[in-house]
Amino acid sequence: MTHFPPRPWLTHYESGVPHDFQPSDRTLPQLLEHAAATWPDRVALDFLGASTTYRALLGDAQRLAEALRKMGVKPGARVSIMLPNGPAFVTAFYGALLAGAVVVNTSPLYTPSELQHQLTDSGSETLIMLDTFYPRYEQIREHVPVRRVLVTGIQDALPFPKNLLYPIKARREGTWVHVPSSERVMRLKDVIRSQTQGAPASARQPGDTALLQYTGGTTGTPKGAMLSHRNLVANAEQARMWMQGLREGQEVTLAAIPFFHVYGMTVAMNLSVLTGATMILIPNPRDIRMVLGGISRTKATLFPGVPTLYNAINNHPDTAAHDLTTIRACISGSAPLMQETARRFREITNGANLVEGYGLTEASPITHTNPIFGQQHEGSIGLPFPGVDAIIVDDQGQPVATGETGELWVAGPMVMQGYWQRPEETAATLVQHGGLTWLKTGDMATMDSDGYFRIVDRKKDLIIAGGFNIYPREVEEILMTHPAVLEAAAVGIPDEYRGESVHAVVALKSGQSVTDKELIAHCREQLSPYKVPRSVEFRSELPKTAAMKILRRELAKDARERVKAQRPSA
Structure with a gap:
């Protein structure tokens, strides 16, 4: 890189958004301590009718921290959390950090082999999990370094009499799992109750690692991004500065995106704690x-989500019966937000500010978003957050001209420390230049003269047909404009003549029908001939990650294997 990039985006910041940003020196536990001191009686957690105040949440987290210390969990030890969104997750997350441990977010959807890899790779000696997931751990317990397991159940967080009725319902439905207690396996609620008082936070520093967030499962063996307290606090503070209309101690966050996913953890959980939101x-x-x-019961005001979630609400038969008009602001992350999805959601919520953002695990995760109330550019990921530098470069790492496509690199206080025990992959992803650490995102993007960025597509998802570059998102945007299409993905499949051709995979809205020829004709009206899908596959639902992100690469693999199987043998 030959020069430091200009920052044209600063002139388009909303009034009040600072042009310069320095993260505070707070750790994540200090965010919770501040919330409990500032809003002690405000409801922090609302879970199926049960509520927990910030004072009570801090108390539970402190008692868990004390129990973990007594069990031998030392500063820097890894504690894996395998839980859905519920009071136990938030307590476990902050409790482990108060004890000085490093949290390892673990997907509840992991198979036994995936769970074994992550527990072993991270060296986790403590696992906090939902009881219904325990059978998966049982299959691998002799092959992982886990010394202690703390289990909890949905019923542990429910109010009376739901806590008594839930086990009966679970047994009737065949989902009940009995987990026998032992020296190694304990109930989380009993562990917390065993401590009469908690201890203050461990003397961890902002630069210490707080989280191992595993990523790359769709591209290869998952690797743990090391995110420090400073990385994660900085990103929550950046989001807070961006949301100028946010009212501290008054907002209600609809926390549907999973906390074990870095986006949900930062925007739905840590930002809520930072601002005293319920x-x-x-x-x-x-x-x-x-x-x-x-949303309708609590009059939720903030709704961070992902495109598939907003799209599902747009097309659900019960949506019209609920009042969604209290929603004021939504940042969509994790995957590209189709313009039709955003338009429809704004319509049914009577003008909720749904804006597209962008980020990646290695950046804690948000780097860009459109202004919440200011000028929004449809189809763009918006402007870099305060404190974020961004540049578009060519294959040699040199800046490209404004409007040209290249790889997006970002720098700022939210960029990870590196990959856990993978120095070579760290060196290939982080670049030092001009006193900054640049993160190579692997995403192809453009920047216009106003400083608004657009993601063209993943560099690795590029389809090359007859020498032409085709970015799947462009095809997917057109597919989504067809009134019968609910979800769409475009992937490349082998083509003997063109090298690759575009294959569309779609799921239709309930009660709708369309033929492959009709969809291809629809695309032909709006796309250059080389971008038009040559084939269409219909599915009842597209496969997604636990964070509801469409698994485009899984669809591509299936399609390519099908093409290979159909070829005549030599």
């Missing part, structure tokens, strides 16, 4: 009826 905890984001009920 979190409405939704354990299963796929339960759209629960999401809708949570």
